[in-house]
Amino acid sequence: MTTKIKYKIATALLTAVLLFNISCEKFIETDFPSNQIPTQLVFEDEQTADAALAGLYSGLWTNSMFSGGIDGMGALLGTYTDDLTCVYTSSSNGALDLFNNQQIPTNTAVTSFWTYAYQQIYAANSIIEGARNSKTLSGAVKDRIRGEALFVRSLLYMQLYQIFAEIPYTDTTDYVVNSQLSRMPKDDLLTKIETDLSEAVNLLPTAYKNTERIYPNKYAGYMALAKMKMLLKKWNEADVLCSTIMQNSAYVYQTDMIKVFQKSGSHIIWQLKPKNNNDATKEASLYTFTGAPTSFVLRPDLVSLFSTTDLRRQNYMAAVPFGQQTNYRSAKYKNLAVNNPTEYSIIYRLDEVCLMQAEILTELNRASEAIPLINRSRQRAGLPALSSTLSANDVKIQMRDEKRREFFTEHGIRFFDLKRWGLLDQLVIVKPNWKSFHSKWPLPQKELLLNPKLNPQNTGY
Known part of the structure; x- marks a missing residue:
């Protein structure tokens, strides 16, 4: 590798690092610092453009809603609903307040969640602009780079909307525009996200850039777009x-x-x-404990959904004795420390597509076609296949139960399902502090103070 190429890659990585350290205030108030390396230099060739993208993915793994750690949707939305019990002892712990459904606008977990998301949106916008304005990248490379960044940005917006409702939307790094953002009305916002995802699908390549599937391709785009169509109740398109x-x-x-x-x-x-x-996944590190639990345990009502013959009870969770009590932890990811040659953090898997389509078919009054899709995960888990004569309502119940058993602690799927099904308020049965307005999180108070145009605060907070 020549010195020049090494310098370009180092430059790109430095830009990515700087970008991820921009605070949310900077996102709203200012452009890039005056001493930052110009974006156009990062996009002189495919290697440097890919290095900038690598910074975006690194940020998703390290600190983001898609991280498998304490700041990710799996943990925060899992404890917010009915997957996890939070056992942190600090009274100021943001995750503990979410577990107790007592979050307020100054909740630290909520603030960090929002901050990281908008940092990464800014990062994606910078990459999109850099690729679009490059004078040296080929058209195909420009399309791929833009497609990947647009895909990530769209996912961030789609999840933010489902958690906070109306949010600010921007597709620029212009500090004047970003300093005056207000919350986009629901219909306009959803149209923007749907349009962006459709464009990302068109731009993404069919083939994976890497055999490990760590970069999204067109089919990852199809899956994200299908989720968006389900949110919009466009069942035939989904x-x-x-x-x-x-x-x-x-x-x-x-x-x-x-x-x-x-x-x-x-x-x-x-x-x-x-x-x-060979680093452990964040999921393995977060949920593993011996003796006394340290962060989260699986809720007893979740564990009780699994029969003793369900192989997921043996493979997806582990019993941990402590004194006279047995706690259960999530054990989907097994490898710890620096002895992990076999696991990455999975965001999308075919199993979810199967149960997504099962739901879609029930909505299209084709419940009998959904049964074989539900049976895939049941039979893999050692459970008997569902009867082909089940009523449409029973198919829907079985699909919902199967989705909970299969995807607990994975990226907030349980929260998004309950919200789409209009069933969030059923959480009051197991979570006495639950109120209807908890279907949305509060906007961080810090952001409202910095930018009053984000008002009004969500109802109830």
Whole structure:
């Protein structure tokens, strides 16, 4: 590698690091610092552009809603709903307040969640602008770079909307525009996100750039767009997208329970690579404990949903005795410390597409077609297949129960499902502090003080 190329890559990585350290105030108030390396230099060739993208993915793994750690949707939304019990002891812990459904606008976990998301949106916007304005990148490379960044930005916006409702939307790094952002009305925001995801799908390549599937391709875009169509209740369009994924021979359902969370499976659609080779996933580090639990345990009502013959009870969770009590922890990811040659953090897997389509088919009054899709995960778990004569309502119940059993602690899927199904208020049965307005999180008070145009605060806070 020449000195010049090494310098370019180092420059790109430095830009990514600077970008991820911009605070949310900077996102709203200012442009890049005057001493930052100009974006156009980062996009002189494909290697430097890819290095900037690598910084974006690194940020998603390290600190983001898609991180498997304490700041990610799996932990925060899992404890907010009914997957996890939070056992942190600090009275000022943001996750503990979310578990107790007592979050306020100064909640530290909520503030960090918002801050990281908008840092990464700013990062994506910078990459999109850099690729678009580059004089040296080929058209195909420009499209791919823009497609990947637009895909990530769209995911961030889609999840932010579902958690906070109306939010500010921007597609620029212009500090004047960003300093005056207000919350975009719901219909306009959803149209923007849907349009952006459609464009990302068009720009993303069909083939993976890397055999490990750590960079999104067109089919990852199809899956994200299908989720958006489900949110919009565009069931026929969502059905076509899910069918397109499942008909692709590159994706094969993993029938071996032990291999579901191993990085080499052809059921994986998109995953995030740990920062260093052989690092443990954040999920493994966060949920593993011996003796007294330290962060989160699985809720007893979740554990009770699994029969003793369900292989997921043996492979997805682990019993941890402590005194006279037995706690259960999430054990989907097994490898710890620097002895992890087999696991990355999976964001999208074919298993979810199957149960997404099962839901879609129930909404299209084609419940009998949903039964084989539900049976895939049941039979892999050693459970008997559902009868083909089930009523439409029973199919819907079985689909919802199966989705909870299969995807607990994974990226807030439980929260998003309950919200889409209009069932969040059922949480009051197991969470006495739950109120209807908890379907939305409060906007961080810090942001409202910095930018009054973000008012009004969400109802109830």
